[in-house]
Amino acid sequence: xxxxxxxxxxxxxxxxxxxxxxxxxxxxxxxxxxxxxxxxxxxxxxxxxxxxxxxxxxxxxxxxxxxxxxxxxxxxxxxxxxxxxxxxxxxxxxxxxxxxxxxxxxxxxxxxxxxxxxxxxxxxxxxxxxxxxxxxxxxxxxxxxxxxxxxxxxxxxxxxxxxxxx
Numbered sequence: 001x002x003x004x005x006x007x008x009x010x011x012x013x014x015x016x017x018x019x020x021x022x023x024x025x026x027x028x029x030x031x032x033x034x035x036x037x038x039x040x041x042x043x044x045x046x047x048x049x050x051x052x053x054x055x056x057x058x059x060x061x062x063x064x065x066x067x068x069x070x071x072x073x074x075x076x077x078x079x080x081x082x083x084x085x086x087x088x089x090x091x092x093x094x095x096x097x098x099x100x101x102x103x104x105x106x107x108x109x110x111x112x113x114x115x116x117x118x119x120x121x122x123x124x125x126x127x128x129x130x131x132x133x134x135x136x137x138x139x140x141x142x143x144x145x146x147x148x149x150x151x152x153x154x155x156x157x158x159x160x161x162x163x164x165x166x
Contacts, residue, residue, distance in 0.1 A: 003036040004077045006094070006124065006133070028132055031124040033075065033097060040120070047071065048120075049101045064101075072098045075124070078141065078150060089141060091149045093134040094124040 011029040015022050042053045042060060050068040054061050075097040080089045099122035107114040126132040138144040 002038075002077070003034075004092075005032075005034040006092075007032045008132075027130075028126065030126070031094070031132060033094065033099070033122040033124050035075075035077075035099075035120045035122070037120070047073070048099050051101075068101075070098050070100060070122075072096060075099075075122070076150060078144065080141075087140075089138045089144060091136045091138060091144050093136070093149070095131065095134070096127045097122050097124045 008031040009029045010026050012024070012026040014024050042062065045051070045062075046053050049070050052063040052065070052068075054063060075094045076091060078089065078091045080087060082088070099120050102118040102120045105118050124132050136144070136147075136149055138147065138149065141150070144150045
């Protein structure tokens with residue numbers, strides 16, 4: 001399960017002349033991105049946050065160093081909806097996004113440990129052309145995959161037409 005929130009930050013400026021507004025300009029400066037996940041595979045976390053993973057499954061170690069830096073990269077998510085009985089599938093592409101390392105959250109009670117995955121926060125910025133977001137409409141997940149808009153990493157799951165993905 002994954003939840004995504006994208007909140008654009010609009011920069012506005014007014015130019016005054018003769019005691020009145022002569023010109024107004026507004027543009028998307030960036031967008032706050034929040035991603036809630038139930039699990040984040042170690043390899044994907046390493047790519048996002050710049051830490052090192054050593055060892056084999058069952059005996060791995062994450063190494064966080066003071067000079068680890070989150071890498072700027074493309075973040076995409078997809079969702080589907082039904083409007084007037086017709087299915088629509090969308091791929092949202094944020095081409096220049098940087099995420100911050102999330103805080104750890106663990107609750108212990110006796111011999112029971114409850115882990116919770118925090119929200120991962122980041123910032124989507126405009127690329128050199130000024131574009132900060134692309135939204136593509138496709139007929140299905142399979143069509144989006146054929147166009148090269150999506151790929152799967154991490155846990156293996158075979159998507160079927162009609163699956164709703166967020």
